[in-house]
Amino acid sequence: MRNILITMINSDPMPELLMHIIRYVMPSKDKELKKLLYFYWEICEKYDSEGKLRHEMILVCNAIQRDLQHPNEFIRGNTLRFLNKLKEPELLETLVPNCRSCLEHRHAYVRKNAVFAIYSIYKVSDHLIPDAPELILDFLNIENDATCRRNAFVCLSQLNREASLLYIQEQQLESLDPLIQLAIIEFIRKDALQHNELRQQYLQIVTALLDFGNTAVAYEAATTLSVLSSSPASVKNAANKFVELAIKESDINVKLIALERISELHSENEGVLDDVCLDILKVLSSPSVDVRNKAIEIGLKLVSSKNVEDVIKLLKKELQRTTNSNEDKTTEYRQALISAIHSIAIKFHEIASSVVDLLLEFIGELNTSAATEVITFVKQVIDKYPDLRSNIINRLLVSLSNVKSGKVYRGSLWILGEYCIEEPDVQATWKHIRTNIGEIPILGAEKKANGFEAEEDDLEAKSENRSATKPKVLADGTYATESAYDEPKKDSTVASSKHYKTPIRSFILDGDFYLASVLASTLVKLLLRLNKLSGRKDLLNALKAEAMLIMVSILRVGESSFVKKKIDEDSSERIMSCIRFLSEEETNVKLLEDAFLDSTIEAFHQQVDGQVEAEIEKLSSTHLNAEQVDDPIAFRQFSNKDAKVIGDDEKELMAVQGGSTQKEDLSSRLNKIVQLTGFSDPVYAEAYVKVHQFDVTLDVLIVNQTTTTLRNLSVEFAALGDLKVIDKPSSSNIPPHGFHRTQTTVKVSSADTGVIFGNIVYDGQHADQSTIVILSDVHIDILDYIKPATCTEAQFRKMWNEFEWENKISVNSSLPTLKEYLDELLKSTNMNNLTPGSIIGDCQFLSANLYSRSTFGEDALANLCIEKSVDGPIVGHVRIRSKGQGLALSLGDKVAAVARKNSNIAVTEMQALYQFREKYSYDDPLAWMKPFVDEHIVPHVPQKFQNTEIVKENLHTLIFGITLYTTIFQFSKLIFMFPTISNALKSKKNRLDGSVRVVSFIQAIIICVLGIPVFKNEHYPRIIFYASMALSYFIWDTVISTIYVNLFGVGFLVHGIVSTIVFGIAVEKNFILYYSAAFLLFEISTPFLDIRWVGLKFKVLPDFVKLLNNIILILIFFFVRICWGWYQVIKLAKDLYVASDEPGFTTFGACVILGCNFVLDVLNVFWFSKMMTVAVVTIKQMVGFSKKADDEKLKLM
Structure with missing residues (x-):
């Protein structure tokens, strides 16, 4: 039943199952199955193709009626809950009497769901229960259960506003249950937006609930109070209640929510909550650092000249308390307090002196980060308030004796030198x-x-004593090697520490x-x-x-x-x-004063000005959200009667439920379309990749390009990395040239680079046959989850020390300026530049700190250090640090791509070869076969061979190659049996020879193409696949040569056996794989040899083409098979001799490899001699010195 529901949710209605479920599932008394059954009734198709109610639904109505009369109250309640989601009046009409009777049930669980059922039926069709408002009002007046009364009031407020107002007036609100109080507050908040004339009365009710309600009611009342009125008194009452909640509640989440509400109130009513500042700072008694930081953040916004002294006293008391505290994260809290005091003292001159004295008093007890913050604060105060300089310098000189950090002392020396x-x-x-x-x-x-x-x-006296002193003789007659009276040399480090x-x-x-x-x-x-x-x-x-x-x-x-x-x-x-x-002389004093006294203080002023500009820009960005003077004003009194005013809470809820309302540009959507299959595949597929906050949706379009119906077509996806496919599209039938759309959602759990891969599977002509189309990989871009962020220098350094994963990328770019490279890096990595200062563009050195944060809360740090000479490229490195390895590696790939972008650096011929080879490199294209072979074929291999490299890692490649060549061979034999072709070949031997040559021609093309990336490359990870494909052909060649040895001769059989031995050892032992592509260059001559055979047998090629082909064949055969082959044999023998001392080297294996390659080269010489004999005979025939040679003698081996 669960699988049926999942399939139906994934766009397959499955209407044919309705009667089966009615017959076999509906009579079941299993409670879990009955619950799933109601889910099925909710989503199943209830109307036929003509729009009429299906006859089977009559049976469903009878079953629902029985459940509404069931003695078990939970079955009744669950059935009533189901009725809330039923939207068909024909079905609901027969259920109304039962729902009415459930309002009088003895169990509250049934009654509370019956109220909502009555309300839902009335909303679907009011003529079904025309007296629903009166029925619910009567129920509300006689009901005693709090939950039932709450549900009844919620329904009544939606159906009859006047009755709801009358009920509120008649009740003693302070005696009501908190559930009803919350429902009344929600009704007031929504109704006040539509009916402004009752706002004053609503304010009295909400204010009353604010005082004697419980915590939840107090929070909702405070929120509603801030919505109903913007008067200072109402805003202060709401803020005081939020502060009270933040102080009294033990739940950290409640504290943070209350503080966030206070922050929103302040942003909407600036200057009103200044009196609440000290009360907010009482929240600092909480042990949570997050709560403390939030309270400090809000308190800093509310500091004014009236309360600044009291705020500083409170922060001083907290700072003194932290010196003797052993709580966790005390250092972080102390640094937050110092930053708060710092920002307050910069704004208010009158408390700057006392604050400096306090912080300098504690500077010896602070860690390096906090003490550095103090010195930064002292710099700004002593620069901004010249009248305090003398006192601050004297206080700083006293405090320096307690400083234990070199960084802090450096900052102090700079202050002393400047001021x-x-x-x-x-x-x-x-x-x-x-x-x-x-x-x-x-x-x-x-x-x-x-x-x-x-x-x-x-020293001199000791050396004289050593020369005059004779060796000491011990009691046992041996010489003493060291005198007990000789003092060893003191260690300077140990001595200096005393x-x-x-x-x-x-x-x-x-x-x-x-x-x-x-x-x-x-x-x-x-x-x-x-x-x-x-x-x-x-x-x-x-x-x-x-x-x-x-x-x-x-x-x-x-x-x-x-x-x-x-x-x-x-x-x-x-x-x-x-x-x-x-x-130097005093003539250069003016220049020195400009360099040491003026330039340094000017640089500091530029740094401070940059921070001020950043603050101004931040404030200006918040002001952009404010309403402009020329914005239209909406008067509720002049609005349409039917127009409904939506509150802020409802807007937020709609935004959460509906997601982002921003419309995408058509061009941006087209850029996100990924082609999954080729145009020549029987099924064409493409996907539109839509990235949400925590998941990725693949909207796949499938096109049947064949003339037959594709049955049971399904799209299967899997993922690598921190990705998880959470749903599977259902299978479907696609008509000829038809279209089908399906969706798959992939859950994303971190900002790591992920890959989504899959295939399309559909049934063939028979049930046991299926066709698989491999889909292209879909790469998830991490930039969709990484956003620029900001942090302080202290936070950056703290995270830099804590993060353990580092990725260092070397930079070598030909971009014209360092600024352009920095801009390109920021654009390509979505990182923010934290280093202040402007870049003109013609500097020769650049260092910057970069920071970004993912939507999953992962921090990414980067340090850029690059330089550029006058005519040279940009060189340097980028160091990336993060808490997890995946994010560091993913960002490193993006940085490396920037370093390669727009690079016009000249490359050598060898670099060009590497780039060409990398461009056409390939992975194992048959990896999809390996699981099937390992599961179904490897178990049937004898046990002693199952752990060999050939069977364990390469059997799928061998099976594919042998199957491919056998299929081509059999197909060629069928083609050569056609009369128009068989008449030209005349004999069975020629037909078999032709079939073998077709296979050798195709194999030569495959091997030559696959050999491009692996030629002269011992580090290529998939060179083993290349050797396995060659081995599969040689195995097939050996079998065919053995079967038809009487037709083709012993030479071909020896060639097949020797080649199989060589490449079998290479694949099994991973031995001399470097030479595999070198020796397989022999296959370049094979196509020309086969073309020569076609020209002789079918007379379809012009004489000029045959002559040109013969010349090319002779040249390639001589230079590649003879010259290159013997050169590689000699080089192989030399390399084997050099590697004879290496571990894993076996003399027997080396001799076999060397001997087999020697035999192959001897065969090449033998075939070349026969080729030259035929060539000489042909030349003599052409000039008239010989009779026409027989076709069989002219055949090239």
């Missing part, structure tokens, strides 16, 4: 830096601290020379600033000398063994440049 514009600040900063570097030179101080100087002083190091010194010794280069730039900035502020040359020169000493000391220690990592070239060059700048 120390007063002489006291410069001197305080210099003192702090000098103190934190410690004793200089650093290298000498480290040596002294680790005792290296004492070792150097005693004494305290200042922060800057420890960073340098740990190998952070990026910080050292920033320190050198900071020292230069401080000296340039001091040169402008102070006229004391002696102090300036002293500080210059000290700065140069510090820089040289850093360079020296960077090359020593006291650091964990040697200094890099970039940092060394940067520090050396600073030393040169300080040592």
Whole structure:
């Protein structure tokens, strides 16, 4: 029964089953089967071809009546539910009395479904139950069950509005059950949109329900209140109720929904909910990070000058609480708090100073990401509020002693170098830096601290003692190899860790020379600033000398063994440049000031301006959704009486149920059509691929191109990757040249590249015969599921460290500029550029971070790093990271396609060969046969041969090849029996010879075409298929040569046996497959040999064509079979000798292979000598020196 329902849902009505189901299924008492039966009644065809009710439906009506009178209340209730979906008045007319009686049933389950059944019947045809509204109202007044009363009121509100209003007025709303209260609220929300005059009364009712209702009622009442009125009081009441729900409810989903409603209220009523800000932030007591982040996001929108101090106090208290908290994701929550405080302090000047003091106080306890956020905040505050600079610098100098991150310290040094514009600040900063570097030179101080100087002083004395000291003799008479009194050399790393190091010194010794280069730039900035502020040359020169000493000391220690990592070239060059700048004359001071003081702060201002522009653009995008001043205004009073106003909730529900209403362009639909079969196939099929959010629909059009009816035609699909075919189209019969459409839905579970493949199967002339047409693959484009997204730098770096799958793609493109390549990359991967800044187009280096998110919530990160010389191509790499492997690989394919796009780089001849071979490469075209052969044929093979490579992997290819050549041979024998052909051949031997030559001609064409991609290519994955096809022909040739050995001679039999042995070993052992295409080049001469035979036997070719064919045959036979063949034998012998020491090499196998190929080349020489003999005889005949040669002697072997 389930299968029947599935088939009917898939567009096959199956009307012939109706009577069978009435006879055999309808009498069953099985409850599950009865439930499925009602599903069948719902979708089956109830009318005949003339539009009249089918006679069988009378029996169905009787069965439904019996079920409506059944003593089991659940069967009655299920039957009443079925009546809600029945739309045929003829059927419903006889069921009305039973439905009326069910309203008085003792069980509430029956009564609640009976109410809806009465309502549904009235909506189908009101004359069937003309008193339905009065009947439901009477039922509502006497009913006691809450669910039944709720259902009755819902039906009454749809049938009789006035009666519903009267019922609401008569009831004590606070005493009603919550189910009825929810139904009343829903009625009020819909009715208020149509009847604006009752809005004030509705507001009183909803406000009353807002206070004493339960949680669900309170939520619906708050939502309705915000719809009924936009007054500040109503909006605040609704918002307060949402806040109360978000605080009291323990369910995280309820909290998030309530907060989302508050966010919507704020967007529609800006400035009204500022007083609710502190109440919203009370939700921060929730342990969920998502709830906390949502509350912070909404709270930031509601911060104003009135409540900013209270908000900051609350956030400070939360930040202090996180320092001692052991909760999960405390670090993430702390960073969200810091970001919130950061954004508030930027907007409000009056609290910036206290916020900076607070954050700098905690900077030592924060992780690198959070501390970096604090330094970024300090940069913006100190730049925006000049009057706070001195206090912030002093507070920053105090906090730096607790900083443990080099990145944070680098940012702090940049702030000190840029904003120390007063002489006291410069001197305080210099003192702090000098103190934190410690004793200089650093290298000498480290040596002294680790005792290296004492070792150097005693080095000479120790060497003298070693030369004068005699070997020690132990008690057992042996020599001591080491003295217990010799001290081993101290490890500098271990020794250096025993004494305290200042922060800057420890960073340098740990190998952070990026910080050292920033320190050198900071020292230069401080000296340039001091040169402008102070006229004391002696102090300036002293500080210059000290700065140069510090820089040289850093360079020296960077090359020593006291650091964990040697200094890099970039940092060394940067520090050396600073030393040169300080040592130059004062004539270049202006240039230095422009480079170190003006350009750097200007770059920072550009970065800040870029962020501000991004915020403005984001705000402008939201304003686009607002109504414009010239938009028409809809007055409800002037609208048509029949016009129905639809609320926002109904619109959202319609959008969810109906999906996207955007119409597709015809051209875009045509681009999504995929051809599944060829025009020469008996069945033509094409599919329109429509991508939804989480599934793909294939709308397949099938055309019967034959003159016969295709019976039981079905389309079968399967999928690779994270795809799942969730329905199977039913089979159908297609008339000659007829059309048929079917649909298949494929479920998509991730944004990985997927492949959909399948075939069309239909019955042949007999029931046991079926025809299969293989369909082309349908590739799912991941760009349909990947959308550009944005994230902060901290989030990007966090995800970059967490994601474990990385795909690195090399870039080599000939696009003219880096900007064009970046634009093309963004377009082809649907990624968003997170790196701020503009690209002019003529830069030589580009680095950018890219980000996108799939519809399944998967994040994809990319880092682009490319460069371009003046005349060279764009080179570099793109690193992609994601949480799953599939998304990283799929995006990598898209990036690689961009790198190849529009590339005009010249290729060598060998590259051209590889490209040509790749273009015509093929997979195993017979893979569809393998499951059938493995299931039905391999079990009949002897057990000892089943695990061989030939049987296990290649038997399907051999069966196909042998069957193909045998069919061609038998068909040729039938053709050669026609009198017009057989008279020319005269004998049975010639007819058999002709049939064999037809097979050899077709085989030569197949082998030569298949050999293009595998020639000289040892890495081709399907070269084994090529060798198997050749083996299938040689097996067939050996069998035929054995059967007709008396006609064709021993030479052909030896050729077949030897070739079978060679390629059998090659396929079984995967041995010398590299040479398979090289030796099969022999087959190039076969077509010309067969054409020569046709010209001799049938006299259909002109003499000029025969002469040209003979010349080509001789040349190809000599150069390919003789010269090329012996060359390959010699090369094969050489390669086998070289590989004799390799694992898996067997001398016996090598000798067999080499001997067999030697025999084949000897046969080629023998046949060539006979060919030349015939050629000489023919030439003599042409010039008149010999009599006409017999046709049999002129035949070329």
